[in-house]
Amino acid sequence: MSDVDVTGLSSEPGLKRADRVRLLAQPLAVLVVVGAVLVWAFARETDEIEAESIQAGVLLTKTWEHLLITVVVTAIVVGVAVPLGAMLTRRWAKPVAPVFLGIANIGQAAPALGVLVLFFLWTGWEGLWAAALPIAFYSLLPVLRNTIVGIQSVDPSLVDAARGIGMSPRSVLLRVEMPLALPMVLAGIRTSLVLAVGTATLAFFVNGGGLGELVDTGYKLNRPAVLVVGAVLAVGLALVVDWLGALAEQLLGPKGLG
Amino acid sequence: MTSDSTDSAVSGVEIQLEGVTKRYPGSAEPAVKDVTMTIPAGQIVVLVGPSGCGKTTTMRMINRLIEPTSGRITIGGEDALELDDVRLRRKIGYAIQQAGLFPHFTVAQNIAVVPGLLGWDKKRIAERVDELMDLVGLDASQFRDRYPRQLSGGQQQRVGVARALAADPPVLLMDEPFGAVDPITRGNLQDELLRLQADLGKTIVFVTHDFDEAVKLGDRIAVLGEASTIQQYDTPEAILANPANDMVAGFVGAGASLKQLTLLRVRDVDYPDLALTADVGESPSELRARLARAGDTYALLVDRRRRPQRWVHVRNLSAATSLANIGRPVGDTVSTQSTLQDALEAILAEGGRAVVTGTRGEYVGMIDIETVTGVLAQLREEHESAGDAGDAGDGVDGDGTDAADGDGHGGDAGRAGVARGDAARDGAGRADGGVDGDAGAAADSGAGTS
Numbered sequence: 001m002s003d004v005d006v007t008g009l010s011s012e013p014g015l016k017r018a019d020r021v022r023l024l025a026q027p028l029a030v031l032v033v034v035g036a037v038l039v040w041a042f043a044r045e046t047d048e049i050e051a052e053s054i055q056a057g058v059l060l061t062k063t064w065e066h067l068l069i070t071v072v073v074t075a076i077v078v079g080v081a082v083p084l085g086a087m088l089t090r091r092w093a094k095p096v097a098p099v100f101l102g103i104a105n106i107g108q109a110a111p112a113l114g115v116l117v118l119f120f121l122w123t124g125w126e127g128l129w130a131a132a133l134p135i136a137f138y139s140l141l142p143v144l145r146n147t148i149v150g151i152q153s154v155d156p157s158l159v160d161a162a163r164g165i166g167m168s169p170r171s172v173l174l175r176v177e178m179p180l181a182l183p184m185v186l187a188g189i190r191t192s193l194v195l196a197v198g199t200a201t202l203a204f205f206v207n208g209g210g211l212g213e214l215v216d217t218g219y220k221l222n223r224p225a226v227l228v229v230g231a232v233l234a235v236g237l238a239l240v241v242d243w244l245g246a247l248a249e250q251l252l253g254p255k256g257l258g
Numbered sequence: 259m260t261s262d263s264t265d266s267a268v269s270g271v272e273i274q275l276e277g278v279t280k281r282y283p284g285s286a287e288p289a290v291k292d293v294t295m296t297i298p299a300g301q302i303v304v305l306v307g308p309s310g311c312g313k314t315t316t317m318r319m320i321n322r323l324i325e326p327t328s329g330r331i332t333i334g335g336e337d338a339l340e341l342d343d344v345r346l347r348r349k350i351g352y353a354i355q356q357a358g359l360f361p362h363f364t365v366a367q368n369i370a371v372v373p374g375l376l377g378w379d380k381k382r383i384a385e386r387v388d389e390l391m392d393l394v395g396l397d398a399s400q401f402r403d404r405y406p407r408q409l410s411g412g413q414q415q416r417v418g419v420a421r422a423l424a425a426d427p428p429v430l431l432m433d434e435p436f437g438a439v440d441p442i443t444r445g446n447l448q449d450e451l452l453r454l455q456a457d458l459g460k461t462i463v464f465v466t467h468d469f470d471e472a473v474k475l476g477d478r479i480a481v482l483g484e485a486s487t488i489q490q491y492d493t494p495e496a497i498l499a500n501p502a503n504d505m506v507a508g509f510v511g512a513g514a515s516l517k518q519l520t521l522l523r524v525r526d527v528d529y530p531d532l533a534l535t536a537d538v539g540e541s542p543s544e545l546r547a548r549l550a551r552a553g554d555t556y557a558l559l560v561d562r563r564r565r566p567q568r569w570v571h572v573r574n575l576s577a578a579t580s581l582a583n584i585g586r587p588v589g590d591t592v593s594t595q596s597t598l599q600d601a602l603e604a605i606l607a608e609g610g611r612a613v614v615t616g617t618r619g620e621y622v623g624m625i626d627i628e629t630v631t632g633v634l635a636q637l638r639e640e641h642e643s644a645g646d647a648g649d650a651g652d653g654v655d656g657d658g659t660d661a662a663d664g665d666g667h668g669g670d671a672g673r674a675g676v677a678r679g680d681a682a683r684d685g686a687g688r689a690d691g692g693v694d695g696d697a698g699a700a701a702d703s704g705a706g707t708s
């Protein structure tokens with residue numbers, strides 16, 4: 001009974017320093033840059049056209065629309081890609097897994113705008129859903145692939161142990177495979193989210209709103225200030241979403257690993 | 259002679275394999291071919307054999323992690339192939355190499371999995387977890403909430419065993435559970451398993467490719483060849499004394515006789531009461547007279563509790579006025595609990611014979627090299643005739659008789675000077691015996707010099 005004493009080990013590994021610095025620095029940088037641009041935009045002399053766009057109400061609405069598209073897209077992606085990915089790792093699904101991965105690959109390889117426009121032409125829809133569905137299709141792949149790879153990279157001896165002690169196939173998936181694949185899945189979701197925020201700037205093509213509208217207005221009416229505000233807000237939003245994703249990875253990952 | 263493990267409560271059930279075959283899809287030759295064997299209730303049966311011979315496959319068919327291609331498996335009389343496989347596995351403990359603990363569960367959560375699956379209430383599970391941690395020698399308050407990676411390899415294996423035992427299953431399957439730890443820890447874990455088994459009496463199927471481990475743990479050993487064909491299925495003693503064929507002999511390897519000695523205790527053999535003993539208080543002249551009468555040149559001085567102290571030669575007696583300070587201290591002694599291997603060590607160190615002490619360290623006799631060689635010769639003879647009597651040559655039939663007298667410790671076995679059976683299973687006791695013997699010797703020589 002003389003095993004090595006391991007009381008010295010801490011139970012929660014500290015985040016790596018670089019990660020910690022980034023977790024703090026990223027939102028601060030966003031705050032500073034976006035704040036500065038807004039101050040500049042509101043402080044300068046504006047003509048009528050500019051004033052129509054650069055006002056708190058409009059900016060908030062557009063940002064909100066953008067966020068809404070992102071959230072809906074994420075919900076669709078998570079709701080579809082995670083269960084689909086988990087299903088495709090089951091033994092009986094082996095033959096069909098490449099088919100689904102292939103489709104998701106096409107979705108991402110095609111230009112986002114193309115997917116959006118094709119979907120519009122096909123359905124004739126406009127508005128939020130007309131934007132969210134094709135964007136979701138476009139950003140499905142990272143989550144699908146990471147879910148599959150994450151589950152496949154769980155140590156097979158753990159799955160064997162889980163089955164061997166009498167867990168049902170469902171329990172093995174939900175209690176062992178998914179939790180251990182979670183870091184990978186979360187990383188995939190984070191990538192998808194950032195893709196979604198970026199592509200959501202195209203939503204205005206199908207009347208979906210979002211910050212893309214500001215960019216479009218600024219460009220078409222030759223008002224660089226409006227364009228800059230729209231672009232900076234979009235970039236800021238992408239960075240904030242990425243930051244939230246990083247935070248989620250840190251907080252939601254399974255304990256006892258690493 | 260104490261009768262240890264086999265008489266205590268048997269909670270295990272018998273497992274029978276009948277013509278079990280496994281053919282993996284895509285391979286021409288079956289991985290396991292027509293295996294028929296009975297694993298008796300409450301015993302440890304070890305499957306040994308070269309890598310790839312199908313040990314794991316055979317074992318995993320018992321809990322149906324692998325479905326047999328053909329054949330029948332019954333567990334406690336129930337046809338395993340008819341039961342719901344998930345339900346079946348909850349009644350069969352399962353421990354594997356590297357322990358296979360879930361890294362995202364704490365120690366307590368790992369142990370609690372099967373009771374949880376069986377729907378035990380929280381309080382009962384918590385109590386059971388503490389009880390099991392205690393059973394495998396882990397301090398519950400210290401380790402309960404740790405994650406597996408915060409444990410040493412040996413501690414993880416203990417948790418693995420605790421998890422396998424959690425719902426008190428009658429059957430335990432263990433696939434090289436101690437394969438990945440250092441030899442000392444492995445020895446401790448083996449002792450621990452034997453100690454547990456002495457209380458629990460489970461039916462344990464244990465897979466290893468380490469023959470020494472098989473000898474130490476097994477009530478019976480099945481030596482498997484290609485496609486799990488049974489080469490010999492018998493007690494460790496019988497296999498060591500009389501390997502059924504060249505393959506088994508190769509597996510037993512060199513030093514079979516020395517390995518046999520680890521299975522026997524000093525108390526199992528006839529050790530003669532050769533030495534003339536004398537109390538330290540006796541007068542030298544009196545002792546000289548006694549030695550002369552007995553025709554001896556040496557006497558063993560013992561203290562008031564008859565613990566051996568020093569050897570005195572008759573030459574030293576003439577000049578001495580008291581027995582208090584003369585003679586040469588007794589070196590290594592062996593206890594009746596010691597294995598014959600330890601005894602041999604002491605005999606060699608002492609130059610031909612060693613003092614045997616009883617449970618309280620008192621002198622009970624002497625053991626010499628002839629005793630040891632005699633026992634080995636006799637064992638070989640017995641098993642050869644048993645093998646001939648079985649005449650099938652594969653030992654499966656012949657061992658019925660062996661098992662009977664091995665477990666029974668019948669009077670004739672004692673008289674013959676050789677009794678088998680319990681030494682193998684009582685590893686923990688054996689380790690203690692060794693330690694006691696040494697401590698006793700040290701204490702004695704200390705007392706002698708003061």
Ligand SMILES: Nc1ncnc2c1ncn2[C@@H]1O[C@H](COP(=O)(O)OP(=O)(O)OP(=O)(O)O)[C@@H](O)[C@H]1O
Binds near residue numbers: 282314315
């Ligand atoms: N899933 C599988 N599919 C195909 N063949 C397999 C599979 N599992 C094992 N085998 C083959 O079956 C044979 C027996 O394998 P098994 O794992 O039972 O051997 P083992 O005796 O446990 O070996 P080891 O001591 O190395 O663990 C080997 O030849 C192996 O290649």
Ligand SMILES: [Mg+2]
Binds near residue numbers: 313314
């Ligand atoms: Mg194996």
